[in-house]
Amino acid sequence: MNSIATIVWRDVRQSYASGGTWLPVIFYLSAATLFPFAVGPDRELLLQTGGGILWISALLATLLPLDRLIQPDLENGIYDQLIVRGLSDEMIAAARLVSHWLSFGPPLLLAAFLASGLMGLEGEALGTLLASLAIATPALAGLAVMIASLTAGLKGAGALGGLLLVPLAIPLLIFGAGSLSAQGGSALLFLGAISLMLVAITPFAAGAALSAVRE
Amino acid sequence: MNKGQSTGSNDRLFSEALSCVRGGRILFRGLTFALEPGQAGLLTGPNGVGKSSLLRLLAGLLQPSAGLCKIPANKALCDDRLALDEHLPFEQALRFWAKLDGKGQAEVAAAMVGAGLDHLAEVPVRYFSTGQRQRARLARTYLADARLWLLDEPANGLDTDSVDQLGRALQSHLDDGGIILAASHIPLPIVFDFTLQLQPLEELEACL
Numbered sequence: 001m002n003s004i005a006t007i008v009w010r011d012v013r014q015s016y017a018s019g020g021t022w023l024p025v026i027f028y029l030s031a032a033t034l035f036p037f038a039v040g041p042d043r044e045l046l047l048q049t050g051g052g053i054l055w056i057s058a059l060l061a062t063l064l065p066l067d068r069l070i071q072p073d074l075e076n077g078i079y080d081q082l083i084v085r086g087l088s089d090e091m092i093a094a095a096r097l098v099s100h101w102l103s104f105g106p107p108l109l110l111a112a113f114l115a116s117g118l119m120g121l122e123g124e125a126l127g128t129l130l131a132s133l134a135i136a137t138p139a140l141a142g143l144a145v146m147i148a149s150l151t152a153g154l155k156g157a158g159a160l161g162g163l164l165l166v167p168l169a170i171p172l173l174i175f176g177a178g179s180l181s182a183q184g185g186s187a188l189l190f191l192g193a194i195s196l197m198l199v200a201i202t203p204f205a206a207g208a209a210l211s212a213v214r215e
Numbered sequence: 216m217n218k219g220q221s222t223g224s225n226d227r228l229f230s231e232a233l234s235c236v237r238g239g240r241i242l243f244r245g246l247t248f249a250l251e252p253g254q255a256g257l258l259t260g261p262n263g264v265g266k267s268s269l270l271r272l273l274a275g276l277l278q279p280s281a282g283l284c285k286i287p288a289n290k291a292l293c294d295d296r297l298a299l300d301e302h303l304p305f306e307q308a309l310r311f312w313a314k315l316d317g318k319g320q321a322e323v324a325a326a327m328v329g330a331g332l333d334h335l336a337e338v339p340v341r342y343f344s345t346g347q348r349q350r351a352r353l354a355r356t357y358l359a360d361a362r363l364w365l366l367d368e369p370a371n372g373l374d375t376d377s378v379d380q381l382g383r384a385l386q387s388h389l390d391d392g393g394i395i396l397a398a399s400h401i402p403l404p405i406v407f408d409f410t411l412q413l414q415p416l417e418e419l420e421a422c423l
Contacts, residue, residue: 003315006311006314006315007315010300010311014300018302075296076296076297076298076299076300076301077294077296077297077298078298080271080274080276080292080294080296080298081292081296081298081312081355082315083274083275083276084274084275084276084290084291084292085315085316085359086275086288214276214277215237215277215278
């Protein structure tokens, strides 16, 4: 357990120090800033569509760090050395999931909070948006880790990663953006269920990909 | 944990009828050898014959296709991958592995001195030259304080003095009861207890 904490701490520190954390945040804020310019400052329209736009931006922001998640450490032999020390591929993938969420989830939530001001979201709608994103970011981080592991070492991994992630993220988008509408009902619960499932399978799927790439 | 591989608490390296298939090609088969504590083995053979694959297999990174090997649980692999954070100062990059291996500041300093890199402790790893990167790999290996050292071309890119320094480190590891298995085409200044000559399988079959 101690070694997992050491690995997570290294990843998180590296991510914040290299500025890799802030790229999705800046992207997210730019998308949110551009949207009112594009559709006009109609308050009603922004209120109706703003939440959905912020959700789509969150999905696209997930794509940005894909090629930096697994590939550099794999190439550098860090994962090899961890395996030599007796760690399993699944543990490495789980550590990467935790560290990626820590450097992706909280900054994205902060950016969503700032961006919602531009859309005029407030009160209950703002609360629901932040809750749905908070529930979904672990799943988005998990999808990113799985896809980065699967495409590590391939040419054009970035583009392929985008192609793979978008369809897999559709359930999250449906229930996440759905929870914003007045008839949201139990969308948040479904979102939570999908998120838990994705988080639970990430260590095994990504671990299998990591062990396959070594052969 | 792995098929045909057990990492018990035994101190010796032992391989029986070990075979390895990569990319649909048999690299070697029926490899049987043993190394006792304090012994060193040298792997030789032409490029592509499977020296690195054998070392990676013993390190637990590859699965044997047949046979079994018993290796000390406490092992260190030094191959062509640096496994140090390039943008960090050397000492900080080493400290990550020190923490994982349960080592402290004193051991990090000792490993840097052992590899002759103590004067570069504050220099980011990405500025290292070829020889310095090789010495950095060696420092990471010394730091692990493992029973078994699996070394893949440990003298690559080293100057004469550094090869002598490497020889002293290897000798003191053997004196402490450690085991070394090294693949090297540069003569290493220690006495090897045996040499394992890997040969391309086609030639081997032609001889039979």
